Amino acid sequence: MKQLLIHNDNVNPELLVSFEHREALYPSRAEMLEDDFDMDRFFDSKLAALLNVSYDCIFMPFTLNNFDYLEFTGLQVAAHIRLSPYLNHCRTPLVFVGGDDPADVFKLKPLASLLFTHGIYFLGEPTVAAKEQLLEQISNYPKVSDAGYKLFLDRIQVDPPANYSSYHSLANEWGIKKLSELFKLTDLPNGVKEDIVRIEDRFKTNLYFKLLEQKLDKARNKIKNSEKIPPVLPNLDNARVLYIDDEHDKGWQALFEFLFSSASAKLLYYDAFKKGLKREELFQALTAFIDLPGNEVDFYIVDLRLCDEDMHEADPMKLSGMRVLEYLLKKNKGNQVVLLTASNKTWNLQAAFEVGAAGYIIKESPELNYTSKQTAQLFTELKKAFQKAFRNAYLADLWTFIKLAGVSADLTKLTHNNFSNRLLGEGGWLEQIFTLLSLDKSVVYKQVLVVFVSILEGYCDACFKNGTELYVILKDNSEVLVGNNNDEGMFTFDFGKYSYQLTSDDVRKEVRFHAALQKVSTFVKENEPRLLVKVVSVLHFRNNFTEAELEKVMELVFLRNSVAAHGGQQKVNESLRYIRMDDIKLMITCLKKMFV
Structure with a gap:
């Protein structure tokens, strides 16, 4: 049998010279002092060069460190051999040299679980005679069977990297690696390609991820060429986005x-993360960055865990990312924040949505073992979350307007029928509109229209003086005569039909203003001006709405009466004309012009 001894000059000299093939394998002190030194990478590289020929059996002591026996680096080498298919010795019998009791070693090192799997042997007496006797026994079981290898994968315990930074980095890199596999490399820029190559190198050499790769069903997770998709995020033209992630440089950025x-x-993106920074210090730095002039954006992407203290935090509300989410929503209730995290804990998800996150994307991690379809679905969810956040970015502007309206001196004067409080009070009309639109459901648009016209009615009642003569109260409290109860006014309506009307009745479609009082038919009805008379009068003379703007408002009032209110009177073919986002934006524009 062709045998190899891996050692560090720490076995019986007589036994050492009995091996034709032997190799001292341990890093020098200079190598270990290098900034980027990694023991897994060292062993992987050395074993790749050493095992380029086939051996029938590989011997090694329990440790290769002559100064720290309890390091048990022999176990690490054995695990690399077992978990690296490209070394071509996954099933080769392994022999540990030394008198240690495997049960005692296991108490000190969980990786010693591999000692209780198939294809593992022990040479307790380090003599040539004992070696030959053991080789005769091994010759009867030259390779580990499929069942034995499966048992090995089930039993072996490999701890993830111990410190937060390493594990968090690897989890993030796994997610970016798997997501990038959805795309053709030729479709990606050089910077992304370089990140992917670097990540794949780390995964190839890290013992923990070698185990995960072997455990995963590779056929199930392999993304076929036919399944690859273009790396495109549609419907985000001119969006501005702020990305906050302590692992932004691990490929995601x-x-x-x-x-x-x-x-x-x-x-x-924020790129001033400092290693070891306390959670409170980081929070202060992040909020200061968010508030910098020029950092105004349409939506935010925030990682849930942003510092070492977050790694083992059980309370989701204390996590750095959650605190940033709370800050952004306190700053402006309409801010759109998508949380991006490797955590699939349901309580984190629930807490995020209770606070008001616009989206919650769970990065793929090795523990989740996504299928190729699930990876593709993740990218779809990512696109949808970003599109939703961008679509609803107007809510931040709407909330700013609501806050400004609340301190408007003009509005506080409008006390007719308690209008000011009904508009601005807690749960008032403006907050109702904001709450409805925050649902991001087109089915609420009709209700928004009903509230909008209610605001119009209340506002125009408060600003319209009805008597023998009809006046609009201007913002400086002066009055302008707009008509009288003899049907004479400063404007007239033109009648017609909308293309989507189901009825043949003409409606007031257009408005024309006149330089002086003229006869206007149906200006008033039973000594009370019609709603449209008040709306046109107040919006034109108090708020400077143009004729074109007024005609759009008149159409909204018509739609409220025909589609949204009174149970709907079936006057409109809703397949041709329904309440849409353009109408919502028009309503918001009107409200701003009326109240700010």
């Missing part, structure tokens, strides 16, 4: 920059 720039969008 490069990929996001490419995706957003391809969508004609701009990605900003």
Whole structure:
């Protein structure tokens, strides 16, 4: 049998010279002092060069460290051999040299679980005679069977990297690696390609991820060429996005920059994370960055865990990302924040939505073992979350307007029928509109229209003086005569039909203003001006609405009466004309012109 001894000059000299093939394998002190030294990478590299020929049996002591026996690096080498298919010795019998009791070693090192799997042997007496006797026994079981290898994968215990930074980095890199596999490399820029190559190198050499790769069903997770998709984020033209993630440089930033720039969008990011920074210090630094002039954006992407203290935090409300979410929503209730995290804990998800997150994307991690379809679905969910956040970015502007309206001196004077309180009070009309639109459901648009016209009615009643003569009260409290109860006014309506009307009745479609009082038919009805008379009068003379703007408002009032209110009177073919986002934006524009 062709045998190999891996050692560090720490076995019986007589036994050592009995091996034709032997190799001292341990890093020098200089190598270990290098900033980027990694023991897994060292062993992987050395074993790749050493095992380029086939051996029938590989011997090694329990440890290769002559100064720290309890390091048990022999176990680490054995695990690399078992978990690295490209070394071509996964099933080769392994022999541990030394008199240690495996049960005692296991108490000290969980990785010693591999000692209780198939294909593992022990040479307790380090003599040539004992070796030959053991080789005769091994010759009867030259390779580990499929069942034995499966048992090995089930039993072996490999701890993830111990410190937060390493584990968090690897989890993030796994997610970006799997997501990038959805795309053809030729479709990605060089920066992203370089990140992917670097990540794949780390996964290839890290013992923990070697185990995960072997446990995963590779056929189930392999993304076929036919399943690859273009790396495109549609419907984000001119969006501005702020990305906050302590692992932004682990591939996510490069990929996001490419995706957003391809969508004609701009990605900003925070890159001043400092290792070891306390959670409160980090929070202060992040909020200061968010508030910097020029950092105004349409939506935010925030990682849930942003510092070491977050790693083992059980309370989701204390997590750095959750605190940033709370800050952004306290700053402006309409801010759109998408949380991006490797955590699939349901309580984190629930807490995020209770606070008001616009989206919650769970990055793929090795523990989740996504299928190729699930990876593709993740990208779809990512696109939808970003599109929703961008679509609803107007809510931040709407909330700013509501706050400004609340301190408007003009509005506090409008006390007729308690209008000011009904508009601005807690749960008032403006908050109702904001709450409805925050649901991001088109089915609420009709209700928004009903509230909008209620505001129009209340506002125009408060600003209209009805008597023998009809006046509009201007913002400086002066009055302008707009008509009288003899049907004479300063404007007239033109009648007609909308193309989507189901009825043949003409409606007031257009408005024309006159330089002086003229006869206007149906200006008043039973000594009470019609709603449209008040709306046109107040919005034109008090708020300077043009004729074109007024005609759009008149159409909204018609739609309220025909579609949204009174149970709907079936006057409109809703397949041709329904309440849409353009109408919502028009209503918001009107409200701003009326109240700010």
